Amino acid sequence: MNNKIKTRIKAVLAIVLSFVAVSSVTPTLFLANTPQVNPGFIAIVQDIPAYPQRLAAILRNPMSPEKQDGDVLYGQIPKADPTDDTEFFPIAKGVEASEDRSYVKIEEGTKIEVQTVTLEDGRTVRVLIPLTE
Amino acid sequence: MYFGPFFFDTKEIFLILASLLLGLAIMFNWPIWWFDKQVLLTIVVLMLITKGLLPAIHNEAFFILAIVTIFLTLYIPIFQVVLFFFISFLFFRLLRVI
Numbered sequence: 276m277n278n279k280i281k282t283r284i285k286a287v288l289a290i291v292l293s294f295v296a297v298s299s300v301t302p303t304l305f306l307a308n309t310p311q312v313n314p315g316f317i318a319i320v321q322d323i324p325a326y327p328q329r330l331a332a333i334l335r336n337p338m339s340p341e342k343q344d345g346d347v348l349y350g351q352i353p354k355a356d357p358t359d360d361t362e363f364f365p366i367a368k369g370v371e372a373s374e375d376r377s378y379v380k381i382e383e384g385t386k387i388e389v390q391t392v393t394l395e396d397g398r399t400v401r402v403l404i405p406l407t408e
Numbered sequence: 409m410y411f412g413p414f415f416f417d418t419k420e421i422f423l424i425l426a427s428l429l430l431g432l433a434i435m436f437n438w439p440i441w442w443f444d445k446q447v448l449l450t451i452v453v454l455m456l457i458t459k460g461l462l463p464a465i466h467n468e469a470f471f472i473l474a475i476v477t478i479f480l481t482l483y484i485p486i487f488q489v490v491l492f493f494f495i496s497f498l499f500f501r502l503l504r505v506i
Contacts, residue, residue, distance in 0.1 A: 282505055286469045289499035290476050297492045298484070308485040 325351065348389060352403070367405040381405070419467065420459060427452045447486045451477060454493060466506045473500075 306313050325347055332346035357378045363371035369385030372378065381387070386406040393399050409416050416424075430449040433440055440448070455474055462470055477493050484492075500506045 282469070283472075285503045286472050286500065286505045289503050289505055290473060290496055293492055293495040293499050294480075296495055297488050301488050301491060305487070308487045310487065 348387075368407050370405045417464060419471075420456070423452060423456050423459060427456065442482055444481065444486075447481050447489070448478070450486060451481060451489065451493070454490065458493075458497070462506065466500075469500055469505045473497075 301308070304313060304316055305311060328347050328350040329343070332343040332350075335346060336342035355378060357373060361373050361378060363373055363378070363380050366372045366379075369382040371380040371382075388404045388406055390402045390404060391399060392402050409421060427449060430445055430452060432438070434445050434449065455477075459470065473493070473496050477489060477496075480489050480492060497506070
């Protein structure tokens with residue numbers, strides 16, 4: 276095929292591809308046709324590190340989405356090894372804390388509600404609230 | 409055509425003329441059917457910048473893209489048109505058109 280025709284075909288292909296890319300990606304990536312990035316997309320990107328945990332959770336509990344969520348959340352709670360002489364005191368049903376509140380021990384089977392709270396300084400933190408029922 | 413030390417080819421002169429006409433149309437409120445004058449002016453400015461960066465050998469690909477982009481301003485929002493214009497250059501590069 277003539278080199279010039281090849282280039283024209285490739286140019287048209289590039290234009291079609293970019294049109295498809297723009298019309299399919301823009302609504303997900305940007306907010307209402309403005310350069311502002313969609314917060315939903317940011318949340319998806321921030322969730323990427325949890326994908327291996329989610330996959331493992333799906334494999335462990337294929338039929339129970341609730342248990343899957345619980346497993347993912349459990350994996351995200353930071354773990355620590357307190358010293359042997361650390362004393363724990365009950366602060367809620369199934370939850371104990373060390374005297375200086377540096378460590379929290381949660382008994383297996385304790386139901387916990389997760390809430391996202393925005394602090395006065397603008398930080399967003401996730402709070403675990405034990406359910407007492 | 410030379411303006412001082414700068415050389416302008418026919419297309420660049422026509423693009424500059426188009427942007428001047430659009431500027432006048434906006435200033436004197438001349439109607440341009442279907443097209444949004446500000447959108448067109450934005451696109452023409454972007455085209456002038458990219459035309460300045462692109463060697464004259466790629467004029468044909470640039471011409472096809474320019475025509476399609478101007479046509480698309482009739483149908484899709486300006487933000488998508490601008491994205492389309494820049495992403496097309498990326499695909500031009502990937503497919504070795506430019």
